[in-house]
Amino acid sequence: MNTDEVLASVGPRLRALRRQRGITLAELARITGVSESTLSRLESGQRRATLELLLPLAHTYGVPLDDLVGAPPTGDPRIHLTPIHRFGMTFVPLSRRPGGVHAFKMVIPSSPEPLEPIPQTHAGFEWLYVLSGHLRLLVGDRDLVVPPGEAAEFDTSSPHWLGSADGGAVELLILFDPQGVRTHIPGS
Known part of the structure; x- marks a missing residue:
């Protein structure tokens, strides 16, 4: 063309x-x-x-x-993963689409001393799925433990914090929408 x-x-x-x-x-x-x-x-x-x-x-x-x-595809569908290190955790981007929902694999390393929770707030909405380990999730006044195979969702304008529930490493998948739009599944 x-x-x-x-x-x-x-x-x-x-x-x-x-x-x-x-x-x-x-x-x-x-x-x-x-x-x-x-x-x-x-x-x-x-x-x-x-x-x-x-x-x-x-x-x-x-x-x-x-x-x-309508640019032609580049030919290589692989996403070149460049880890981001913040707050003592590693975030591996799994999507590269500008705007919209962003996908990450998050790794919280093991720690002999429990970390002091410092809840943060920002615009957006987050979904997470724990792959391994036990996640401690603080959202507002709720203090939850999310085991492997379970998921959670929350509005990130509520004070929240993620860490290890037992000092062990935790791996999870995160979907983050900076516009704060809830996901819509057809037929639901």
Whole structure:
């Protein structure tokens, strides 16, 4: 596909994505700060797509720019995992999609001395599933132990803390939505 063909396909792709999300042009204009007339011309192919126009749309829809322009796949579906070390724990990103829900494997190392809980708050919503070990989960005034094979979900604007319940290592999967949107499972 040449550049003109790629750019010609952007408008219909943007219109389909907006309709799929159930957003009007007026709502999209309010969210992105791009005028309604510009968005309409972009979708109809009367306006050429620019990075300045596509970045706020990609952010709003929670998709990579590649999805908006129909870029060919890179060929390697593997996610190159670069661990993040914070608060004495290791977070391994399992997703690389900008915006939307982020997936992590979290490892809490064993510790001979129990850590002093320091609850934190931030915007978002979190789901977790314990793979191994016993997780101590503080959410608000609740102090829970979550064993392997069990899951929990909570609004991260409530004070919360995660640690080992018994000093042993804990491994868990975490899904975090910075916008605080609860998950929706079809048919539920």
